[in-house]
Amino acid sequence: MQVAILLFEDFETLDVFGPVEIFGRLTAHYQVTFYSQTGGLVKNQHGVRIDTMPLEKIRGGVDIFLVPGGYGTRKEVNNFLLIDTIKQISALSRWVFTVCTGSALLAKTGLLDSRMATSNKKAFDWVVTTGDKVNWVRKARWTVDGKFYTSSGVSAGMDMTLGFLKDIHGLEFARNVAFEIEYDWQEEKDHDHFCGQ
């Protein structure tokens, strides 16, 4: 399956590379490619500069489309051209993932209306303003509603990706991947002790 990662200026590092570590190592099942609005090098505040293809190439949708969070989302929620492209690709993709404040970008498209979604706990009050018809779930490590997987902050993207592997390949498969990367997988999507509620 084709996994397309959206990048934009000031994306959050681990939102992206946690899931990429997990999908990337499963070369028999998944192939990861990075995209941005115009293609080329995309940088963030952590000193990362990564090469991308233009989003234009996946206008017809992909198997999995992942939208990360980060400070850049504060700017990109007002980038109507990007939001429109996210909407088109998401509508035509088999699954859509968001990590952290990436759910704000997807909420802006309207595709999360009447659906469950979550986000980073520290940015939650801002994120909910990006979609007033979304069923925002404050206390969740991640949520699944139809083809939409949305995770809580940063590290939660790894737990959600392993949760997706469980849904597709079974629990033992997912546990084996977590073990290979020596990761303590938080297996329960509703368990969230970062929520404070």
Place this chain on the structure above:
Amino acid sequence: MQVAILLFEDFETLDVFGPVEIFGRLTAHYQVTFYSQTGGLVKNQHGVRIDTMPLEKIRGGVDIFLVPGGYGTRKEVNNFLLIDTIKQISALSRWVFTVCTGSALLAKTGLLDSRMATSNKKAFDWVVTTGDKVNWVRKARWTVDGKFYTSSGVSAGMDMTLGFLKDIHGLEFARNVAFEIEYDWQEEKDHDHFCGQ
């Protein structure tokens, strides 16, 4: 403090970007830069292509020099020019980090002789062959011996980096960073349930 990340073909994604997430967000304290033997784009099997500077620029050492693991280490342990450069930079740097099989590259320099070090559990039997004078510790999430921090597999690099923050800035500081990225930090470096011993 300057954090220099070594990249080479087929580095492990999370070995690099776990620590980068943690150092990168602490912009008041740390600045992350990526290096490779000749500079330019470095790619891995997970579809990642990262822009780097040539290692030549940090021959005089840095504050923190991080050597990741990954399949690429199997080839690079025989790259004598790279090992020699790692040796020179490590000798002149204030701290040296390895994640996963990155400890094989550092062991090859001889700088870990008579020092404690650990590595990925699945590759452990290979890694120990790269330095027969190293005090290899099989059961450890990470080890600290003088200026050398070495971690177990992949995700353990995040726990070690948070452990470093504890050593430098105190426990509460490190816990706050873990909380911000909603990460369940494994705080005890000697606790390792991936070891099987």
